[in-house]
Amino acid sequence: MTKLIRVAIVLSFFLTTTILISREFRTSKIPNGNKFACANCHINPSGGGARNSFGKAVEGLVSPGGFEDFWNENLANIDSDGDGFTNGQELQDPAGLWRTGQPNPGDINLVTNPGDPNSKPSTTSLDDINLFAKYELHNNYPNPFNPSTKISFTIPRSEFVTLKIYDIKGQEIKTLVNGNYPAGTYQLEWNGKDKNNRNVAAGVYVYTINAGHFSKSARMILLK
Ligand SMILES: [Ca+2]
Structure with missing residues (x-):
């Protein structure tokens, strides 16, 4: 065996090992990873290939040295592929609570791929998770x-909605929604x-929604 071939074999071993560990790590961190595995993160439905929009969103949430759980409410609230259904809705876990090994919160047969804009939750699946059952102001992301x-x-239901941003003193900074x-x-x-298109200072800001009788505020932090 030539030295070159031995080097190639060693190299291919390390490359293969790295890829497998990477996949196992990622798919074990997303809901229903056991069933859909890489299909949730890659363009090829059987796994592998370039990452789809959900895969890119997942990858963007892995901190440089960190291997902590990244499936959470923030990632669940994102609509990676822009089809109008959040990742949580498509994976039957709208709150981002599910962990591998726990009972599935929804019907696994109704789970869709949040990276594929042609893959949409069925009417049945939306009924099951009671999609628009209540008013909610979700946590901003990132924060x-x-x-x-x-x-x-x-x-x-149809409502007149306002969503405004205030500084910590209660002064109105910007109207995001009014209609x-x-x-x-x-x-x-x-x-x-x-509202004058000027950059605001770093600090704590409050966003408030009013829709019908519903009103809720939350805080967010701008870092500079
Ligand atoms: Ca979506």
Whole structure:
């Protein structure tokens, strides 16, 4: 055996090992990973290949040296492929609570792929998770943030909605939403600019939604 072939064999062993560990790590951290494995993160439905939009969102949440759980409410709230259904809705775990090894919160046969815009939850699946059952102002993501963050809300029926951002003194900074919206979940992005399009200072900001009789506020932190 030539030295070159031996080097190639050793190299291929390490490459293969690295890929397998990487896949196992990622798929064990997302809901239903046992059933769908890489299909949730890759373009090829049988696993492997380039990452789809959900795979990219997952990868973006892995901290540089950290291997902590990243499936959580924030990732569940993102609509990776922009088809109007959050990752949590598509994976039958809207709150991002499910962990590998725990009982599945939804019907595993109704789980769709949050990276594929052609894969949408069925009507049955949406009924099961009671999609628009209540008013909700979801946590912004990321938080803390710089330079921008996403804020989403859910309304169970058509409402006139306002969503405004205030500084810690209660002064209005920006109106993100002001209009009629049909039932559904919506996501806005705040770019850290005030109503005059000026960058605001680092600090704590409050966002408040009013929709019908529903009102809720939450805090977020702009870091610079
Ligand atoms: Ca989606």
